[in-house]
Amino acid sequence: MIIEKVVCDCDGTLLHAPNGIVKKIGKWIAKSKIPWPIIMTGLLIINQRLDRKTAAILNLLHFSGRQVDVLSTRPEQAERYTEKCLKRQGVVFNSVKCVGSVEKKIEIIRSIGPDLIIDDDEEVVKICRQEGYNAFFPSENWVEEVIFC
Numbered sequence: 251m252i253i254e255k256v257v258c259d260c261d262g263t264l265l266h267a268p269n270g271i272v273k274k275i276g277k278w279i280a281k282s283k284i285p286w287p288i289i290m291t292g293l294l295i296i297n298q299r300l301d302r303k304t305a306a307i308l309n310l311l312h313f314s315g316r317q318v319d320v321l322s323t324r325p326e327q328a329e330r331y332t333e334k335c336l337k338r339q340g341v342v343f344n345s346v347k348c349v350g351s352v353e354k355k356i357e358i359i360r361s362i363g364p365d366l367i368i369d370d371d372e373e374v375v376k377i378c379r380q381e382g383y384n385a386f387f388p389s390e391n392w393v394e395e396v397i398f399c
């Protein structure tokens with residue numbers, strides 16, 4: 251499959267926090283009144299680990315002229331910090347969007363029309379597959395779908 255546009259999730263796909271802490275407390279954080287700069291500083295301190303395989307393939311795709319958009323359900327307020335964090339770790343992309351919900355994420359995916367979607371969220375992958383997109387969990391062999399030419 252020739253890939254022109256890729257949408258990649260952030261937490262649990264491109265970044266891994268120790269013991270999946272973001273996944274565990276993510277919903278609580280989103281509802282809390284803690285300012286996002288403090289939350290994101292906390293996330294930096296707990297040292298989110300970059301998924302090197304995913305990042306390397308995304309970088310190759312980006313450098314070979316493909317559109318790579320990072321799309322997260324983190325709240326909008328987290329966008330600037332998420333972008334900074336990914337850039338600091340050497341990830342290159344066309345855009346980072348933090349959209350706050352799965353519904354909004356699906357809406358953006360429809361507007362982009364990607365050839366490949368990587369996401370660890372079962373709901374996102376299920377909906378995207380139902381709509382005919384090539385959606386993969388990061389743990390699946392999605393790299394084999396990517397053809398560089």
Ligand SMILES: [Mg+2]
Pocket residue numbers: 259260261262263369370371
């Ligand atoms: Mg995720």
